[in-house]
Amino acid sequence: MTQPNINADFNFNNSYAEQLEGFYVPFVGDQAPNPELLRLNHALVESLGLDIKDLSVDDIAAIFSGGIELKGSRPLAQVYAGHQFGGFSPRLGDGRALLLGEVIDKNGERFDIHLKGSGRTPYSRGGDGKAVVGPVLREYILGEAMFALNVPTTRALAAISTGEQVFREGMSPGAVLARVASSHIRVGTFEYFASQNETGKVKQLADYTIQRHFSELQGSKDCYLMLVRAVCKRQAELLARWMCVGFVHGVMNTDNMTISGETIDYGPCAFIDTYDSRAVFSSIDHQGRYAYGSQPQIAQWNLARLAESLLPLINEDSEEAVKLATAELNTFSEQYQSSWLAGMRAKLGLASEEKDDLNLVIDLHKAMQGENVDFTLLFRGLSSAIDGETSTVRSLFDKPDSFDQWFVSWSERLSRDSLKNCERIHLMNSVNPIYIPRNHKVEEALNAAEKDSNFAPFERLMSVLSKPFEQREGLEEYALPAPKDFGPYKTFCGT
Numbered sequence: 001m002t003q004p005n006i007n008a009d010f011n012f013n014n015s016y017a018e019q020l021e022g023f024y025v026p027f028v029g030d031q032a033p034n035p036e037l038l039r040l041n042h043a044l045v046e047s048l049g050l051d052i053k054d055l056s057v058d059d060i061a062a063i064f065s066g067g068i069e070l071k072g073s074r075p076l077a078q079v080y081a082g083h084q085f086g087g088f089s090p091r092l093g094d095g096r097a098l099l100l101g102e103v104i105d106k107n108g109e110r111f112d113i114h115l116k117g118s119g120r121t122p123y124s125r126g127g128d129g130k131a132v133v134g135p136v137l138r139e140y141i142l143g144e145a146m147f148a149l150n151v152p153t154t155r156a157l158a159a160i161s162t163g164e165q166v167f168r169e170g171m172s173p174g175a176v177l178a179r180v181a182s183s184h185i186r187v188g189t190f191e192y193f194a195s196q197n198e199t200g201k202v203k204q205l206a207d208y209t210i211q212r213h214f215s216e217l218q219g220s221k222d223c224y225l226m227l228v229r230a231v232c233k234r235q236a237e238l239l240a241r242w243m244c245v246g247f248v249h250g251v252m253n254t255d256n257m258t259i260s261g262e263t264i265d266y267g268p269c270a271f272i273d274t275y276d277s278r279a280v281f282s283s284i285d286h287q288g289r290y291a292y293g294s295q296p297q298i299a300q301w302n303l304a305r306l307a308e309s310l311l312p313l314i315n316e317d318s319e320e321a322v323k324l325a326t327a328e329l330n331t332f333s334e335q336y337q338s339s340w341l342a343g344m345r346a347k348l349g350l351a352s353e354e355k356d357d358l359n360l361v362i363d364l365h366k367a368m369q370g371e372n373v374d375f376t377l378l379f380r381g382l383s384s385a386i387d388g389e390t391s392t393v394r395s396l397f398d399k400p401d402s403f404d405q406w407f408v409s410w411s412e413r414l415s416r417d418s419l420k421n422c423e424r425i426h427l428m429n430s431v432n433p434i435y436i437p438r439n440h441k442v443e444e445a446l447n448a449a450e451k452d453s454n455f456a457p458f459e460r461l462m463s464v465l466s467k468p469f470e471q472r473e474g475l476e477e478y479a480l481p482a483p484k485d486f487g488p489y490k491t492f493c494g495t
Contacts, residue, residue, distance in 0.1 A: 034163025
């Protein structure tokens with residue numbers, strides 16, 4: 001197939017390729033037979049400073065489908081390992097993904113442009129390296145929804161159909177996702193070289209990571225220990241945000257945890273509808289390892305694997321290194337609880353801090369457990385309850401007795417807070433979304449796109465989710481729980 005002549009220059013800057021030789025293999029993706037642009041994130045294109053004004057829609061589709069060698073780009077597949085459901089896989093890597101290169105945005109920040117579904121690489125482990133329309137659009141929806149919810153995340157730049165059929169459970173239209181992240185360095189990247197006893201490369205990767213993401217640590221005598229601390233802090237803040245919006249990642253393997261603290265790899269993920277700390281949506285998580293309520297503990301477990309990889313750099317004395325790293329890891333729970341409690345205070349309309357606030361929040365979660373309470377609707381409805389309209393939130397509970405008791409405690413707590421009611425309601429509605437990617441609406445959009453080539457529900461959903469905190473007329477169906485016949489929800493890896 002002849003490569004199209006596309007004159008595009010995105011001013012790629014390739015620090016990963018230039019500074020980390022041996023951490024990847026140079027590779028070019030497959031050229032799609034008939035690429036078609038399904039959606040382009042114009043706002044993200046603008047913020048990245050990508051010059052596309054002279055490119056046709058067909059050019060853009062070809063560029064972001066893979067197989068096109070762009071000026072200044074050094075496409076590569078990254079290598080990494082990973083603990084998957086607790087078991088160590090020593091060699092994973094980008095089996096169906098490519099890093100096209102890095103760009104510097106208008107604020108001087110560095111971002112990766114990365115493809116998923118662009119074909120087999122040397123790390124494919126027997127897979128076809130492809131993706132299909134449904135999972136690609138799922139990642140587009142979830143990533144952009146998380147961005148609008150102020151959760152650190154990789155973002156969707158473009159979704160492209162490739163014009164080929166890909167076999168999964170049946171034949172499905174092929175697709176590629178172009179996404180953007182601060183980097184794609186993972187806990188598993190460190191694990192790969194540590195497991196090979198290549199301490200020099202672990203150091204090289206750590207130095208690059210510090211330079212790229214934690215420049216304030218450069219020159220510090222204890223920079224590698226401080227790297228553990230910094231990553232723990234970012235992950236604690238990220239997990240707190242997940243929990244505050246009811247997000248379940250579904251596959252928190254160490255190769256799916258970024259050092260930058262961004263949410264990555266939206267495969268079998270979902271938002272909880274009815275509150276349940278044991279909620280699991282992944283079809284492959286049979287033991288509930290990555291259940292909603294277990295996510296903070298899993299994050300800490302993953303971070304321990306990062307710390308293990310860095311032990312030889314932290315201190316030459318292995319026992320001392322373990323002692324120092326363990327002390328840093330033990331701060332994670334406190335950092336997470338602090339971030340989560342700050343988020344919950346805002347969700348409950350509290351501007352001040354009191355010692356017993358944690359118990360107040362815990363008691364609300366206890367009242368929700370087992371009561372089939374819609375998590376999103378409850379927190380959104382509490383702002384109306386401030387003015388005395390409690391019937392709506394009470395009706396969310398099968399038996400509201402525990403909630404009624406909690407409500408009395410909350411009301412007493414609010415009486416000691418400094419905010420006026422109007423200010424409190426504004427605060428609560430700015431952090432408690434009314435619109436989330438409801439699972440039944442996501443499936444409705446994906447099914448229409450994949451089975452009928454009807455992208456209207458997808459576009460409609462994207463418009464709704466772009467302003468999750470702003471109630472708008474005519475969108476009532478997007479704020480409602482799934483119909484009773486929707487049944488138990490299961491998601492699949494897909495991409």
